[in-house]
Amino acid sequence: MSDGRTLVDPIVDNNPITMQILGICSALAVTRTLFPALVMSAAVIAVLAFSNVAVSLLRRQMPHAVRIIIEVTIIASGVIVVDEFLRAYLPDVSRILSVFVGLIITNCIILGRTETFAMGHGPWQSLLDGIGNGLGYSVVLIAVASARELLGAGTLLGYPLITVSEDGGWYLPNELMLLPPSAFFLIAVIVWWIRVVRPAQREHTVMSAPPSKFQEGD
Amino acid sequence: MSRNTITHTTVFTLSIAIACSLMVSAAVAWLRPVQERYASIDRDRRVLMAAGLIEAGADASAREVAERFEAIEVRLVDLDTGRYTDAADPREYDYLAAADSETESVEIPRAENTARLGRRAPYMPVYVYRDEGDLERIVLPVYGRGMWSTLKGYLALESDLETVAALSFYEHGETPGIGDFVEQKDWQARWRGKQAYDEQGRPALGIAREPLPADDPARRYKTDAMSGATKTARGVTGLLQYWLGDDGYGPLIERLREEGDAS
Amino acid sequence: MGELTGIFLSAVFVDNLALAFLLGMCTFLAVSKRVSTAVGLGIAVVVVQTITVPINHLIFDNVLRPGALAWLGLPDTDLTHLRLISFIGVIAALIQILEMTLDRFMPALHQALGIFLPLLTVNCAVLGASLFMVEREYGLAQSTAYGAGAGVGWAVAIILFAAIRERLHYSDIPEGLQGLGLAFVVTGLLSLGFAGLSGLAF
Numbered sequence: 001m002s003d004g005r006t007l008v009d010p011i012v013d014n015n016p017i018t019m020q021i022l023g024i025c026s027a028l029a030v031t032r033t034l035f036p037a038l039v040m041s042a043a044v045i046a047v048l049a050f051s052n053v054a055v056s057l058l059r060r061q062m063p064h065a066v067r068i069i070i071e072v073t074i075i076a077s078g079v080i081v082v083d084e085f086l087r088a089y090l091p092d093v094s095r096i097l098s099v100f101v102g103l104i105i106t107n108c109i110i111l112g113r114t115e116t117f118a119m120g121h122g123p124w125q126s127l128l129d130g131i132g133n134g135l136g137y138s139v140v141l142i143a144v145a146s147a148r149e150l151l152g153a154g155t156l157l158g159y160p161l162i163t164v165s166e167d168g169g170w171y172l173p174n175e176l177m178l179l180p181p182s183a184f185f186l187i188a189v190i191v192w193w194i195r196v197v198r199p200a201q202r203e204h205t206v207m208s209a210p211p212s213k214f215q216e217g218d
Numbered sequence: 219m220s221r222n223t224i225t226h227t228t229v230f231t232l233s234i235a236i237a238c239s240l241m242v243s244a245a246v247a248w249l250r251p252v253q254e255r256y257a258s259i260d261r262d263r264r265v266l267m268a269a270g271l272i273e274a275g276a277d278a279s280a281r282e283v284a285e286r287f288e289a290i291e292v293r294l295v296d297l298d299t300g301r302y303t304d305a306a307d308p309r310e311y312d313y314l315a316a317a318d319s320e321t322e323s324v325e326i327p328r329a330e331n332t333a334r335l336g337r338r339a340p341y342m343p344v345y346v347y348r349d350e351g352d353l354e355r356i357v358l359p360v361y362g363r364g365m366w367s368t369l370k371g372y373l374a375l376e377s378d379l380e381t382v383a384a385l386s387f388y389e390h391g392e393t394p395g396i397g398d399f400v401e402q403k404d405w406q407a408r409w410r411g412k413q414a415y416d417e418q419g420r421p422a423l424g425i426a427r428e429p430l431p432a433d434d435p436a437r438r439y440k441t442d443a444m445s446g447a448t449k450t451a452r453g454v455t456g457l458l459q460y461w462l463g464d465d466g467y468g469p470l471i472e473r474l475r476e477e478g479d480a481s
Numbered sequence: 482m483g484e485l486t487g488i489f490l491s492a493v494f495v496d497n498l499a500l501a502f503l504l505g506m507c508t509f510l511a512v513s514k515r516v517s518t519a520v521g522l523g524i525a526v527v528v529v530q531t532i533t534v535p536i537n538h539l540i541f542d543n544v545l546r547p548g549a550l551a552w553l554g555l556p557d558t559d560l561t562h563l564r565l566i567s568f569i570g571v572i573a574a575l576i577q578i579l580e581m582t583l584d585r586f587m588p589a590l591h592q593a594l595g596i597f598l599p600l601l602t603v604n605c606a607v608l609g610a611s612l613f614m615v616e617r618e619y620g621l622a623q624s625t626a627y628g629a630g631a632g633v634g635w636a637v638a639i640i641l642f643a644a645i646r647e648r649l650h651y652s653d654i655p656e657g658l659q660g661l662g663l664a665f666v667v668t669g670l671l672s673l674g675f676a677g678l679s680g681l682a683f
Contacts, residue, residue: 021507021661025507025606026605029502029503058234061230063227063230068573068602069570072569072573072603073235077241077242080245080563080566083562084245084246087253088252088253089256091260095389102612103504103608106569106604106605107605108507108603179676180502180672182669184666185666187665188658188663188666188669191661192662195656202656202660203659203660204656204660205660206650206652206653206659246562366496367616367618391617
C-alpha cells in the first residue's frame with residue numbers, strides 16, 4: 001500500500017471508530033466540549049505514532065510469547081509521559097480528562113495497530129499508519145465534540161457562537177447534548193452517513209422473513 | 219539467536235523494562251518541578267478569584283498572579299484557639315498531608331464531623347485581603363466528602379465575617395453530568411451575599427433540601443436545592459457547616475469579630 | 482442499608498461503567514450480537530473485576546502511595562505515576578492465570594469463553610474500575626464490593642444489549658444504519674434509561 005493511502009485510509013475507509021470498532025470509550029466521554037477532545041486527539045496521535053514506531057523497530061527481536069505485554073508496556077510508558085506532560089503544561093484540561101488519559105493505554109486502537117500493523121511493517125510505514133489512525137480517531141472526536149458543544153452550550157472552544165436564551169438570545173440549548181448518550185447518537189449518524197457513501201461498509205443484519213417457530217400471538 | 223528462546227525472551231523483556239522505566243522516570247523527574255510550580259500558581263490564582271481580585275475564569279498570567287498576590291497576607295491559624303500561629307510557613311504548609319499523618323493530625327469529634335473527614339490538620343492557612351490596613355475579605359480553604367470524592371474549594375467572607383463573598387470548588391471527583399455542578403461558575407455565583415450564620419450565631423449556610431419559595435426567610439442562608447444530585451449537595455452543606463462551626467474556623471471568626479484582625 | 486451493599490448497588494445501577502461512564506465500549510459493541518456470548522463475557526468480567534480491584538488497592542496502598550514505603554525507610558517516595566502500568570500488569574497476569582486455571586479445571590467453560598477472556602486485558606472498564614477505586618479512596622472491603630458491583634453492572638448492561646440486538650433482526654432498518662449504527666443508537670437509549678436511576682441514593 002502506498003504511503004499516501006496508509007495515511008489517508010483510516011480517515012474514512014477504515015476509520016478506527018466507525019469501521020474497526022476501536023477506541024470508542026474515550027471518544028464518548030471526553031467530547032462534551034471541543035477543547036478536551038482536541039487535547040485527547042493530540043495525545044492519542046502522539047502515543048500511536050510513538051508505539052507503532054517503537055514496536056516496528058523491535059519487531060524482529062520480539063519473542064512471540066510475550067509480545068502483547070511488551071506492546072502494552074511500551075504503550076503504557078508513552079501514555080505516562082504524555083499524562084505527565086499534560087499535568088505540567090495543561091493542568092486544567094488534565095483534570096477534565098482525568099481517568100481517560102490513563103485509559104489511552106487500553107484504547108484498543110493502539111494495541112490493535114501495534115499488533116496488526118507495526119508487527120509486520122517497517123518503521124516509516126508504521127509511523128504513517130499510526131498517524132493515519134490517530135487522525136481517523138480525531139476526526140470523529142472533533143465532529144462529535146463540536147456538535148455537542150455548539151448545540152449544548154452555543155459555544156465553540158469557549159467562544160459563544162449562538163446566543164443562548166440565558167444571555168437574551170434565541171437559542172434554548174439542547175441539554176441532551178450535555179449528557180453522555182448524545183455522543184452515541186451523533187456517532188450513529190456519522191456511521192450511517194459513512195455507510196451511505198460507502199456501501200461496501202454496510203452490514204446486513206435484518207432477516208428477510210421471520211423463522212417459523214414464532215407464531216402469531218406469541 | 220532465535221528470538222523465541224528463553225534466554226532471548228528474558229534478556230529482551232528486561233531490556234524493555236529498563237528502557238521504559240528510564241524513559242518514564244526521566245520525563246517525571248524533568249516535569250515534576252514544572253508541575254509543582256504550576257500547582258502553586260494555580261492555587262494562588264484560585265485564592266485571588268475567591269477574594270475577588272481576579273475575574274472568575276479570567277486567564278491571568280503567572281506574572282499577574284504573582285503581582286496581585288502581594289496584596290494577600292497568608293497566615294496560619296491554629297484551629298483550636300482561633301489565633302494566628304507561626305508554627306510553620308503558611309505558604310508551604312500542606313494541610314492535607316498533615317491531616318493524613320499519624321503524628322500531626324487531630325481527631326474530629328463525631329458529632330461535629332458533618333464534612334465526613336477522617337482527621338484534620340491542627341492548622342490551616344487563611345488568606346487575608348486588606349484594603350488600607352482594614353480586613354476587606356478573608357479566604358478560607360474548605361474541603362469535605364461529597365458523594366464519591368473529596369470536594370476542595372475556597373469560601374470567601376466579607377469584612378463583616380458573615381456575608382459570603384464567594385464560594386468556589388476547584389477539585390472534585392463527582393459524577394460527570396450530575397454532581398459536577400460544583401465546578402460551574404453560574405452555580406458558584408449563587409452564593410454571593412448569602413449569610414453564613416443565623417440569628418443565634420449557628421452555621422446556617424448550605425444547599426436547601428427542598429425547593430424554597432421566593433420569599434422564604436431561609437433563602438438568606440441557603441441556595442436552591444439540586445435535584446438528582448442529593449448526595450453531592452449534602453456533601454457541600456456538610457462541609458460548609460463543619461468549617462463554619464466550632465471545630466473549623468468558628469474560633470477564628472469569633473476572635474476576629476471580638477478583637478479585630480491584629481494578632 | 483450497609484455501606485458495602487450501598488457501594489455494590491451504586492456500582493451496578495447508578496454508576497454503571499458501561500452505561501454511565503461508557504467504558505469497555507469496544508468489546509461491548511463487538512461481542513454483543515448473541516446473548517449466549519454476552520453472558521459468557523459478563524461472567525468473565527465479574528470474576529476479573531472482583532479479584533483485580535482489591536488486589537490493585539493493596540498494591541496502591543502498600544507500595545505506590547506517598548508514604549507507603551515508610552516501612553522500607555523511604556517515607557517520601559511517591560510512586561503513584563506507576564499505577565497505570567502496575568494495574569495493567571496485575572490485570573494481565575490475573576487473566577493469564579484465570580485462563581490457565583479454567584483450561585485445567587473447567588475446560589468446557591474455557592472453551593465457551595474462547596477469545597473473550599484474553600480480550601479483557603485491554604477492556605477499559607476493567608482498568609477504569611481500578612482507577613476509580615484509587616480516586617474514591619476506597620478501603621479493602623469497599624474495593625471488593627466496588628469491584629464486584631462494577632463487574633455485575635457491566636455484565637447486566639451487555640446482556641441487556643445483546644438481547645435487544647437479537648430482536649432487532651426482525652425490524653425494518655435502513656441499510657446504512659444496520660449493525661453498528663443502530664447498535665450505537667440502542668446503547669445511547671440504554672444509557673439514557675440508566676441515567677434515570679441516577680437519583681437513587683444507596
